[in-house]
Amino acid sequence: MKKIGLFILSVLAVSFSNAQDITDALRYSTNQLSGTARYRAMSGAFGALGGDLSAMATNPAGSAVFSTGEIAISLTSYNNDNDASYFGTATNASDSAFDIGQAGAVFVFDNTGNSDWTKFSLGFNYQNVNNFNDNLFVAGIGTTSVDQYFLTYAQGLDIANISAQPGESLTEAYIDIGRAFGFGHQQAFLGYESFILDLDPSGNGIDEYISNASYASGVDQEYSYATSDYNRKFTFNLAAQYKENLYLGLNLNSHVVDYRRSTFISEIGFDRVNDFSVTEIEFANELYTYGTGFSFQAGAIAKVNDDVRLGVSYQSPTWYRLNDELSQAVRVFTVDPVDINDPSLDFEDVVAPNVITLFDDYRLRTPGELTGSFAYIFGKQGLISFDYTRKDFGSAEFKQNTGFNAENTLISNSLKATNNYRLGAEYRIEAFSLRGGYRFEESPYENGSTIGDLTGFSVGAGYSFGGWKLDLAYDQAQQERNQQLFNVGLTDTAFVDNINSNVTLTLTLKL
Template identity: 45%
Template sequence: MKRNIIFILVLICGTVNAQNIEDVLRYSIENTNGTARFQGLSGAFGALGGDLSALNINPAGSAVFNNSQFTMTGTNYNRNNDATYFGRTNNTRLNSFKINQAGGVIVFKNYDKNADWRKYSLAFNYDLVNNFSNQFFTSGNSNEGIDNYFLAYAQGQPLGPLFVQDGELIEEAYLDIGSSLGFGPQQAFLGFQAGVIDPVDIDDDNNTQYISNAEYNSVNQEFLQSTRGYNSKFTMNFGTQFKDFLSMGASLNFHSIYYEKYTQLSESGFDTGSEVQFINFDNLLATRGNAFSFSLGVIAKLNKLIRMGASYQSPTWYDLRDDFSQRINSDSPVRNSDITFIDFNIVNLFPNYKVKTPGKFNGSMALVFGPNGLLSFDYSYQDMSNAELRPTSDSSFATVNSVISSELRSVSTFRVGGEYRIKQLSLRGGYRYEQSPYANRITVGDLNGFSAGIGYNFGGSRLDFTYSRSERDGNVQLADVGLTTPASLNAAMNNYSFGYTINF
């Protein structure tokens, strides 16, 4: 085989194990991004309104604006991850900067003092729901090698299809197995052709039992996971104010998604007599798509001091497509020398699939102390066990949905924020707590976060700065199957946000 005959092969694969519970949570959990003022109160804006990112909590908030305005916000995202694996801890830091919010509102006032409907508003806003830029590295001496991953998929798989046929390129065989037999046999093919595993009887095409060529009591593993991309949301909002006490609003939300995950697992330190002395196994997943949701809300001004808010955010319906590619290399003497031709140019394209994230209910209360400041409290409820992959008629999706309903649970989120004004200067602070979506509270832990911010009002414009921090623990599996010991991850995010608002 010569490199000048390599070309990109693209096939539509059938039922695979590419989509799982991780996909559902990736799009169900939203971070507290938005304007610097919104972040300064940790998102506790459901009963306040008057902020473009507050529309994400309660769409009635647009009717609270007293005048038209435009706001833009930029955020520096600082990730700090501590990953511990078999007693060894590695720290990884990553910085990225994004324009995470931009939008405006147009307010139409009714100057007839006897009219019941006092105000109408139209708002358009872009928010970065999630910035997927992240990275962590972990290493340790494990008693479970990647050979267990390939054995888990190979056991029970007939040997015959795992051979490269006469006149067939190894890339063609890899893609053909994926499209005709599925993800599991395709992984068995990789392990066999790389010489990591072997059949018990190589002369029997009906052989279904496999053994490892890697010998070890413990093996040194290094694992890198790097992600990038975004889940952005464009909101079209309409709001209105009835008399002086009731604001109502509705929003249509349009999402755009790009997500890329790269993983690299390297192994060395096998026994001296092992046929395999090193293995490198890389995976690259790219997801693209869009989504839609709507939201409804009200804010009631009970008196000069107390405001109450309630809102409903519909399920978000995602339409997604995955591209998946792999590469593997080892020094096994029985390996196929052409295995390196399977690389990131050889792409598996999966059929479009859908993710439905559960709806969310929000209840809010705020105390407004005239021009001196405010105190706000938000509570939201979302039942993650109602999330699902679609089409539900797909047997593999039905299996994942069963796992979702049994392993995930309802999530309560609490936010509290306050603002104190000294003439043109505003001092802000907030705290949020979000329960783990997992019933075991171990795979992903509870989230704690706080924020502090400052703003200065120039009259016709306002400048805001906020520092916010959130932290949660979790466990990360190095592979879907075969490697049962996860790396424990402490993930902290420090955000520095600057926002500028112009009043019209």
């Protein structure tokens, strides 16, 4: 089936949207494993180690561990694979991307005076903390149609506020309704004007609605979900070494979000019961989110003795300022009353306002986190490192002039504090290094099933050529989730088993 083309006719500012939800808060509160090949090969367990440009992302004190300055750039191949099951039907979709995952430099300045502050470092680092490239395809015989999405929004609304007025085009009506009433009324408008919905003749003067879609034996559904782009972080780092055993550091982080999501649902196989019956529905949504954010980090590393290192770091919340743009279209076929059993006579109705809805900007505060770290150094032969992080996802919060009380209450009630663990090891054979790692991240949901626990492993190797070195890493993570097709109405879920695997190559030059 053909997807409806959209083009911009107008820009619409909406004073309140209700288009943001718990999944948006979680998306920008979660970071993937990212950084240099050495960092990824050890699953990011660098909180007590330092000496790596990406280690600054865990503990900013780590840059003061460098003995000389370094420059590093990392190229990463991202691969996502989703196995889905929906009412017994199995499907698969995958996606791959290639990007500069990390680039940065650190400069080290020795203090030649008599101060106890023996060394200072200045670092700059770019890191792609979230690659949003992801594809999901779901198919099956569902028990609930997307008609319930529109019906849920429409019930109780005045017919005059969800329909085009005489002489008003669909585009004009969509714009006016959005300006006056917001997102929910626009969704009801799409359902009513496409003839999915009709006034309930038994409503006794109250504006209640019924669906023209009948599906006693279920409806044949295909649903696609595709996301792309990134969440990038730019870090300015300042760190210092105090005497021989203490390292302190501070990061100031600038975040840039670019996120695109396309969803498309197609439904056929409806019952042809009367001259109002819907026989086919297509519903397309295109969302673009962009914005910036700020956060900071503070950390310390203590050298207990020649073998043992301890680290602690605090990651502040990230304060985002975000904007959403949304375009939508509905395509519906209904029976011809002359012969309701002849599909060739079906009427086609398209409600494609050809408008990009620009919502008012809003703010999101993601959770802060606290990390404790331990590392044991086996002389020049190798090391083992462990990080523990505590993060309360339930503290994420939307803010806007008109408020997000319902969304914030849902976040607080549905999400929880998590315990996350990372373990890494490295073994050196002269200039050659072998590395491995394991990580475990608890589900951020109280129920543990909307999104499950994440488990991952990593391996890698590196070779030092003296003034420069090459590192290679492979990391993989697996996580299951039950993904709703829509947040209201059609809330049936598809079980998704996601495997994310990445290959990273890093070139490092000593200064």
